[in-house]
Each structure stands twice: as C-alpha cells, then as structure tokens.
Amino acid sequence: MPELPLGSATFRAAAVDLGGSSGRVVSATVDGERVRIDGVHRFRNRAFTDELGLRWDAQRLYRDAVAGLAALRHDGPAFASVGVDAWSGDYGLLAYDGILDAPFHQRDARTDRSFPLVDAILPAADAFRETGVTALPIMTIYQLMADREAGRLDTVQRMLLMPDLLAHWLGAEEVAEATNVSSTGLALPRGTGWDARRIDALGLPARIFPETVAPGTVTGRVAGGILAPGDTTDITTVASHDTASAVIAAPALDENFAFVSCGTWILTGVEVDHLITSDRAREAGFTNELGLDDTVRFLRIAAGLWIINECMREWGLDGWGARSTAARRELLARADATPTPGVLVDTGDPRLLRPGQMTARIAQLVGESGGSMPTDRAAVVRLVLESLGAFVARQVDEAAALSGVDVRVIHLVGGGSESSILAQAIADLSGRPVVAGPSEATSMGNILVQARAHGAARGTLGDLRRMVRASTDLRRYEPITR
Secondary structure, three states: OOOOOOOOOOEEEEEEEEOOOEEEEEEEEEOOOOEEEEEEEEEEOOOEEEOOEEEOOHHHHHHHHHHHHHHHHHOOOOOOEEEEEEOOOOEEEEEOOEEOOOOEOOOOOOHHHHHHHHHHHOOHHHHHHHHOOOOOOOOHHHHHHHHHHOOOOOOOOEEEEHHHHHHHHHOEOOEEEHHHHOOOOOEOHHHOOEOHHHHHHOOOOHHHOOEEEOOOOEEEEOOOOOOOOOOOOEEEOOOOEHHHHHHHOOOOOOOOEEEEEEOOEEEEEEEEOOOOOOHHHHHOOOEEEEOHHHOEEEEEEEEOOHHHHHHHHHOOOOOOOHHHHHHHHHHHHHHHHOOOOOOOOOOOOHHHOOOOOHHHHHHHHHHHOOOOOOOOHHHHHHHHHHHHHHHHHHHHHHHHHHHOOOOOEEEEEOHHHHOHHHHHHHHHHHOOOEEEOOOOHHHHHHHHHHHHHOOOOOOOHHHHHHHHHHHOOOEEEOOOOO
C-alpha cells in the first residue's frame, strides 16, 4: 500500500460509528498534525420487538450508513478509506443466502436462561482468572449459547460482530477485529484469537468464527455503486469496539489518567499494559479489553445516557424532529439551572438496564435511598447526571486501587462530555480535575487508526493523542468542595 507523504492534506476518510440509540457517519481530513472533521451525518437507531424478542434492524442501519457515506462523499473529495465501529456483544448470523434474520439485542431476556448454562460449563470466576473478562449477560458468549439452544446455529456459516457485519456488507472480507473479539467471552487472552477450547466446550460450531485481524488491516474495498463512480475506497479495520476507538482519542498527556467514555453506556477505567485478574477485580465488576497497540483497557461498564434516553422516550421527547430536539435542549438547559439533588441513586443498579418504565425504576431507587422522587423533569435529569458522576467517581477510585495507576486527571469523552453537570459532578466527587472532550472521540479514534494504516499519521498511540489535543477545544473542570 503506498504511503501518503507526512503532512499531506489529501487523506480523507470516513468513520461509520454505530451506537445503541443513534448512528453517525463522520468524514475528516488528516494532515499529520491534526484531524479536521468536515461533515457529520446522523441517524436514529431503534430496536424493535417481534415474536422472538428484542432485535436490531441491521439492514436499516446499513442503509442509513450508506446514505450518510454517499451524502458526505458528494460534499467533498473521495475517501481513501472507510472504517466501522459499533457497540460490543451483538452480531449477525450469515447463512448461505445472506443474513439469517435480524440480530438480537443484547438486552433481550433470552440470556437469562443461557447465562447459567454457560456458567455450569465454564465458571465465570475461572474464566476471569484465565482471560480477565468478566461475565455479563450482554456478552456474545451468552447470546451464542441462547442461539445454540434454540437451534439457530444449525445452518449458519458465519457469525460477524456488528461492525464487521456492516463492513462486510460494504465490501470487506468476513473477519473479526481483535479489540471487539476481546470482549466476547470466547477469545484467548488479550483478544489474540478465538479460544477453540471454550468454543468446543460449549458445543458451538467452530466454522462460524471468522479470522481475527488487528486494527489497521485493509480487508476490502467499498463495493461499486455505493460511493461515486470510479472511487477506489479501502475498508480498513479500526479499533471496532466503539469504546476502544473512543479511548484512542482520550487526549491524555501521560499514563496517569482515567478515562470515562459516556454514551448509551458509561465505561470507566484505566489503560494498562497487562491483564488484571484478581478476585477483587472480578468482584468489583471490572473487565479487561484489548486496546490499540496491545494496551489493555481495565474498566467497568454500566448504564450511561441510556437512563436519560429512556426517560426522554417515556416523556415523548425522543423524536428527531425540530420540535422534539428543541424540547430536549430546553429540558437540559433547565437541568443546568436546577439545584443539586438532596439524594443520589446507584446508576450501576441492574434494574436500570432494562427498557421501559425508567422513571418508576428511578423513583424506586430514590425511595430506597431515603429521598423523594422529583416531580420536575429537569430535576430528574439533574438527579441522573449527578448520580452518574458519583458512580464514575467511585469507579475511578476502584480502578486506581486495583491497577496501581496513580490517577491524576480524568478524561471524559463521548456524548456525555458535553454535559457540564456530569463533568463537574465527576470532578467534585472524585477530587480530581476532569478534561471534557472530544464529544466525537469514537469517530476521531476510528479515523486516526485508518490514517496511520495508510501513512497519513505516524507514531505511537501517544502521537495520535497529541493530534487529538491539537484538533479539539477541551474544557477543564476543577473539583469544588461541596
């Protein structure tokens, strides 16, 4: 692959970034010193329910992503590369004639039955000591066991994790990107490949697991007709677990930091160079996931802006029209002016993971904490954001103690970085400064990996983060004693 000259402004790439409630296609130019985002195309992602359970409309996601790519290509020069990232856990099943059916949603209750089946064969405590990956019902391992029990794997030829599925439909080979593989519960330590022993023990067909590749691997070209005539756009694997891409773009100066990636989920942790597999780490709910350049993200995952999104849906404010958008902005502005709540709730409580009746669930937790549920919607939003801040502060302390990392600053990235309430709450309750931004961290991390693979950016992970700092307006929040 020919390298672009360092400093060239000709490298333009697109990131397809799929989240649990929305997706976006972001286009950017990389010149060796900065990443310049020149276009964003957003679209909605909503699950649906049928007779089998909670599902994703993956084909609609693909159509929306293609529409975004085409629109941004029309607005500028050709893309040299496209990369896809998405949430972890979920996947599509491919049979001889295409996708079997709509992929299941990780929150579907079917894993309530498969979780104990897996644990009886591969005890979660043993698995954590071997791989550093904690047991969560949303993981691929429990979903595949549910598929096996339902006979859904009998005619399947391949299982593709969500970002790899969308990339394959664009024109890529059938592969599995390593950072996402590392979170499935079926990987060798550090995501270096699939664990044939665990796969065989569960009775899963080995044929369905594709080859594992590293971030920065060119796996195909965008099929003709998707972009402009004559385009020869590579498809490049990125750190396709969206959190892995987001942490790449955490604009850290050194290793003494914690990261908070806040979107639908909130993931809090530290970056280390080894697996942390102590019983105490497992009991605290932490897991180890592969990052770029053989780093390890030692983190805790919990519900994030999902909680507020579900409240908005309950209040009828989840539409994408101008009226709904204005109403959400007005509500968030009122939350900024609302006094700090007298009580906080534990946003790590598993009762907040299921869809529906979110305000009732919050009210139950408020009551258990000895408080009264606010009647004003803005106060509910403030309560959730400050509670998220308290949860993150506890996880930062725990991650630092378990890893030995001397955390001196917290980097808050993703959509949650735009909330001053959340950022200040984390600073106040952790006693550490918080640097907020970039909000498009996942897309920036995605594009930087593509740029490095094609020679438009060079150096270490630290060098990529230097480019993020040069490209982003960051906001710093100092702790205020409450």
